[in-house]
Amino acid sequence: MSKDGRAPAWSTTGALHGRFTSMSTITEIIRSRRSPRVFVPDPVPGGVIREVLEDAHWAPSRSNTQPWTTHIVSGSARDALSSALLETFTAPHCRDVRGPRHR
Secondary structure (H helix, E strand, O other): OOOOOOOOOOOOOOOOOOOOOOHHHHHHHHHHOOOOOOOOOOOOOHHHHHHHHHHHHOOOOHHHOOOOOOOOOOHHHHHHHHHHHHHHHHOHHHHHHHOHHHO
């Protein structure tokens, strides 16, 4: 509680202005997030892709600028993109951007 007796905007027992998830849930979401480094070759079902894009649609952006463009690639186009990215990433001129872990 603040000096004036009001609950803080973020509270582990309440919500942000009564509209959003509790802080404990947000903490759980942040701490359970993972960054996979190995992927299976199975294609992602179209319904899952649509669901992820719908969630992304609701993501905030600075001053509502929405500075993203989404492209979905699969099959040979995905393979070509993957090869081009890997070739660029492993090129000698990219050493400084990769950091010491990748040298």
